[in-house]
Amino acid sequence: MSISRAWLPLALMTTLIVALGAYAAMRQDAFLTTYNLGNLLLSTMPLALVAIGQTNALLVGGFDVSVAALMTMCVVVASFTLQPDKSWDVLLVGALAVVGVGLATGVFNATLIRVLKLPSIIATLGTLSILEGAALLLRDHPEGFINPNAIEALNAGVSFVPYAFIGVVVLAVLADIWLYRTRTGLALRAVGLDDSSSRRLGMATGRTVFLAFVICSLMAAVAGFYSAAQVQIGSPIIGNYALESIAAAVLGGASLAGGKGSFVGTLLAALFLTEISNVLPLFQQPTEYAQMTIGVLILLALVLYQAPELLARLRTSWGGVGRLRTRQGEAAG
Amino acid sequence: MHVRNRSASRRLMTIGAVLVTMLVVVAAGQGAGGFGETYKAKTSTLKKALFNAKLLPANKMARNISLAALGRSEKKVNLNLALKCWKNNGCSTGTGGKLKVAYVEGFGENVFRQMSKMEFILQALTYPQIGKIIYTSAHSNPAQALTDFRAAISQHVNVIVTYPDFGDAMLPVFKEATKAGIPVATYAWGYVTGPGKNYLTVVGEDTCRLGKAYAKVMNKYVKSGNIAFLGGFPGNPLSLGWQKCEKPALNPNIHVVATEATNWDPSKVQEVVSGILARYPDIKGWSYEYGLGMAQGGLAAYKAAGKPFNTVLTLRTDDVGMGCAYDRLKNKNLRVFYYTSGNPQIRVALTAGLMKLKGAKIPPQIVFPIQLQDQSKRDQCVKGYPEQASATSLIPLSLLHKMYP
Known part of the structure; x- marks a missing residue:
């Protein structure tokens, strides 16, 4: 992959973020207020974290659609374990319990995929249903307030920039350095590109895929903390982040076939998708435009990022048709 | 001397009469309304919306707000503008009014919600001081519902009316709006914890x-x-x-x-x-x-x-x-x-919010009494109405036909 192609998703996402932001700032005073910008960055947190996790699954050529239900489950669990008026020690144990739910889900998904050899989409769809039902069993309606000190800590920041957002930027940069500059990062991409060849070359492909799905779930659990900070109560429905997380990863440069992706690209795409949701209501535009925009952008991104492969496929198909015509002509002659 | 006494007593009588008249006018004014509202609605309007003109809230202020709100439905408004506003999910009213009001909801994709939206628009159009009407639906997405609410706050709208589809999960944004000085009123008994404290009021039946x-x-x-x-x-x-x-x-x-x-x-x-x-x-x-x-x-x-x-x-x-x-x-x-669809309850929620801006003390709950109707005795299949509609709505019939041709 050429350097220009590797940077294309990052450049495109940055351009779109700046262009949309500039348009919104020029047309609507409310956009550049610290209140709105702070909300934009805080709203980006759940999607950014879960999409970074999803990028891991996509890098090994899989999908994890259970992340949305896992995030909801983590919010519900947090409403039991991070209750108001608890000391920081108790809260720490409660937070570990939430992370534990993520870890357990990740191990469960990875076992289904690697040990039972189920397709990732089917395995995680099953987990999604189980977690959705369990969340509704635990909380059939929003109740159980979450500790306000914990929420304050999660939302803390300097000016309008939450510390957590700075943290996720650092995480994404470090993750990209790991992915493209280390042996284990190379192994992850290699497994995604070609599992069989990687295995033949002696790579621990099973362990790599296993870890990718565990990390994906762990990131969804961390994203769950930020969803909890938003709703501040044990809500059994918090929104569908499954498709959005895949959309963010793809827009950020991840290939659906595996082996390609960028954590920084994913973060930028998550910021852009959240920016769309933030800007549309400011202009009294219906949010269905956001869904349509996301769909169109995914298709455009797939075409744009994979243009050389698509062209090669077209040439091959066209060549095949040409050969067929020649043969038919010869037969008729 | 005698003449002087007579003129003095006449003058006293005149002053007395003027004072009495002034007192009567002031007293009548207080009884008839306040905070820019008239606490009055026709019996026919009340019967249409509530089945029975007596089914008004028991609390005096809640009753006055309801009378003021339902009475406003009798005012003539620009129905073409209302339809345009309904179709475009909001509009400028053209009055040049400085106030912005928003109806923000988590879900708006059924007839009940669409009719509530129209009632909200029609009610807003009765206030010349409202220059802009905003509407958003989050299409059942809780995260988007929070974003929409915050967008309304950052635009400094003056009143927010909502139905909290996600219950107490909306509490953080209710508190943020209240902190920013924006009255938030819910209808259809959209009860969220702490009415009167975390937000202005909840309107609906118990x-x-x-x-x-x-x-x-x-x-x-x-x-x-x-x-x-x-x-x-x-x-x-x-x-x-x-x-x-x-x-x-x-x-x-x-x-x-x-x-x-x-x-x-x-x-x-x-x-x-x-x-x-x-x-x-x-x-x-x-x-x-x-x-x-x-x-x-x-x-x-x-x-x-x-x-x-x-x-x-x-x-x-x-x-x-x-x-x-x-x-x-x-x-x-x-x-x-x-029971009744209760679409006009949204009018009460908006009027409560606007009265709050004028300094009225709004009760935390505006509760309408319940009276179930028996379909075999009171047929709700009202002739001339579009089948999607509710006949207890205060939307003019001609407009309903334009909404649902």
Whole structure:
């Protein structure tokens, strides 16, 4: 992959973020207020974290659609374990319990995929249903307030920039350095590109895929903390982040076939998708435009990022048709 | 001297008369209204919206706000502008008024919500000081609902009216709006924790009493056997309100075998009713809110199961289409009891918010009394109305026909 192609998703996402932001700032005073910008960055947190996790699954050529239900489950669990008026020690144990739910889900998904050899989409769809039902069993309606000190800590920041957002930027940069500059990062991409060849070359492909799905779930659990900070109560429905997380990863440069992706690209795409949701209501535009925009952008991104492969496929198909015509002509002659 | 005394007494009498007249005028003014409102509505308006002109809130201020709000529906407004505003999800009113009002909801994709939106717009158009009307629906996405609410706050709207589809999950943004000095009022008993403190007020019927009224019907007509509860989104305050009070008020011989969410979506109603029917074919009654949804989805499920629609229904809305569908069945074994859709409650919520801006002390709850109607005695299939509509709505009929041609 050429350097220009590797940077294309990052450049495109940055351009779109700046262009949309500039348009919104020029047309609507409310956009550049610290209140709105702070909300934009805080709203980006759940999607950014879960999409970074999803990028891991996509890098090994899989999908994890259970992340949305896992995030909801983590919010519900947090409403039991991070209750108001608890000391920081108790809260720490409660937070570990939430992370534990993520870890357990990740191990469960990875076992289904690697040990039972189920397709990732089917395995995680099953987990999604189980977690959705369990969340509704635990909380059939929003109740159980979450500790306000914990929420304050999660939302803390300097000016309008939450510390957590700075943290996720650092995480994404470090993750990209790991992915493209280390042996284990190379192994992850290699497994995604070609599992069989990687295995033949002696790579621990099973362990790599296993870890990718565990990390994906762990990131969804961390994203769950930020969803909890938003709703501040044990809500059994918090929104569908499954498709959005895949959309963010793809827009950020991840290939659906595996082996390609960028954590920084994913973060930028998550910021852009959240920016769309933030800007549309400011202009009294219906949010269905956001869904349509996301769909169109995914298709455009797939075409744009994979243009050389698509062209090669077209040439091959066209060549095949040409050969067929020649043969038919010869037969008729 | 005598003449001087007479003129002095005349002058005193005149001053006295003027003072008395002034006192009468002031007293009449206080009784008739305040905070820019007139506490008056025609009996015909009240009867149309509430079935009975006496079904007004018991609390005096709540009653005055309701009278002011419902009375405003009698004012003439630009119906073409209202339609345009409804279709475009908001508009500038053209009055140059400085106020911005917003109706922000988590879900708006059924007829009840669309009619509420129109009632909100029509009510807003009766205030020349309102220059902009904003509407957003989050299409059932809680994260988007929070974003929409925050967008309204950052635009410094003056009043927010909402139905909190996600219950207390909306509490953080209610508090943020209140902190920013924006009155937030909910309707259709969109109860979120802390009305009067975390937000301005909740308007609607006492849903617990609605549940008890449902139970009374079930006790009388079902007597014993299985019934099921249907509701909207999981955890929405309206469904939870009546469900938690109906169950303990039922005869011990009546068993609630299922409580299912339908998202107020007729296709989901069909799916849910089919499932419950398959498991409990002998089910005798259903309690729910969305009458038209039950008439469409519920009836379809019974037809698909090859069963006659012999059941007892207790419902909250009074949709015309529901009444007409049941009339067409001509089934005497179908008993339908309903309350009012309560779309005009959104007018009360908006007026409460605007009165707050003028310094009025708004009660934390504006509660309308309950009176269930029997479909066999008061047919809700009102002639001339579009089937999707509710005849207790205060939307002019000509406009309803334009909304639902």
